[in-house]
Amino acid sequence: MLITKRVEFSASHACRNPLLSDRENQELFGPAANPHGHGHNYAIEVTVEGEPDAVTGMVIDLKKLKDVINHQVVELYDHRFLNYEVPPFDRVVPTPENIAVDIWNRLQPQLAGAGSRLHAVRVYETADLYVDYFGEPA
Amino acid sequence: MTRVTRKYRFSSSHRLHATSLSDSENREMYGKCDNPYGHGHNYEIEISARGPVDPRSGRTLDPALLDRLVEEQVLQPFDHRNLNAEIAAFQDIVPTTENLAREIFRRLKTNWKSSFPGAWPVLDKIRIAETPRNIFEISNRNGEA
Numbered sequence: 001m002l003i004t005k006r007v008e009f010s011a012s013h014a015c016r017n018p019l020l021s022d023r024e025n026q027e028l029f030g031p032a033a034n035p036h037g038h039g040h041n042y043a044i045e046v047t048v049e050g051e052p053d054a055v056t057g058m059v060i061d062l063k064k065l066k067d068v069i070n071h072q073v074v075e076l077y078d079h080r081f082l083n084y085e086v087p088p089f090d091r092v093v094p095t096p097e098n099i100a101v102d103i104w105n106r107l108q109p110q111l112a113g114a115g116s117r118l119h120a121v122r123v124y125e126t127a128d129l130y131v132d133y134f135g136e137p138a
Numbered sequence: 139m140t141r142v143t144r145k146y147r148f149s150s151s152h153r154l155h156a157t158s159l160s161d162s163e164n165r166e167m168y169g170k171c172d173n174p175y176g177h178g179h180n181y182e183i184e185i186s187a188r189g190p191v192d193p194r195s196g197r198t199l200d201p202a203l204l205d206r207l208v209e210e211q212v213l214q215p216f217d218h219r220n221l222n223a224e225i226a227a228f229q230d231i232v233p234t235t236e237n238l239a240r241e242i243f244r245r246l247k248t249n250w251k252s253s254f255p256g257a258w259p260v261l262d263k264i265r266i267a268e269t270p271r272n273i274f275e276i277s278n279r280n281g282e283a
Contacts (some may be wrong), residue, residue, distance in 0.1 A: 095196035
């Protein structure tokens with residue numbers, strides 16, 4: 001069974017690879033490369049897979065899931081300039097692809113419980129663009 | 139490997155009417171959707187592609203390239219058109235959203251390599267909502283369509 005929790009945060013970012021010149025970044029990312037940054041209302045959906053516990057009837061305590069997401073992600077990302085304030089985005093471009101991978105890496109160890117595991121992270125950069133990450137095949 | 143999904147909208151009219159059926163059979167099969175004057179929908183389509191994240195750009199897919207492909211292959215031909223009267227594919231087959239999904243999938247697959255010539259990203263699936271309550275999906279994984 002899959003259980004999904006959705007949370008929102010707002011952050012600014014600039015799509016710039018620090019290893020590239022201004023011109024190369026401009027060519028690669030267009031207006032998103034503006035060094036002053038721009039922002040989004042991000043939404044993330046965290047999906048956990050498991051079977052309901054025989055006693056509690058729950059795959060995972062949704063309150064615990066919310067606390068983990070808030071502590072590991074929202075408190076770090078919300079109202080921050082990702083490139084300057086949230087590693088690894090000082091060296092990794094904060095595209096929604098890389099944000100999904102980073103959120104997975106932060107949550108996966110916390111959610112490796114006895115009866116459940118992280119299944120997917122979905123990052124909405126806007127309502128019309130989102131990225132799913134399912135981890136790398138073992 | 140990530141999967142990137144982008145959403146687009148278009149509005150079209152259609153009439154569900156199979157030429158191989160009689161008028162009364164069509165009315166029985168399709169009901170009010172067989173109205174000879176046609177009717178319309180606000181279609182919403184989600185197109186998903188998957189591939190590795192390119193370390194230089196941090197991206198699996200350049201959304202501008204997908205926008206261009208979808209604009210040429212889907213939005214320009216279909217938006218504010220009558221599917222039965224104006225789209226060659228629907229001269230002989232009924233423009234149900236099943237068949238519309240197949241036609242869009244075929245167009246994207248046929249033209250994919252001209253927009254994305256490398257090994258990645260690949261088309262993963264498309265999902266079309268005819269209304270917020272009727273949704274159709276075709277996955278590229280099992281060689282469907």
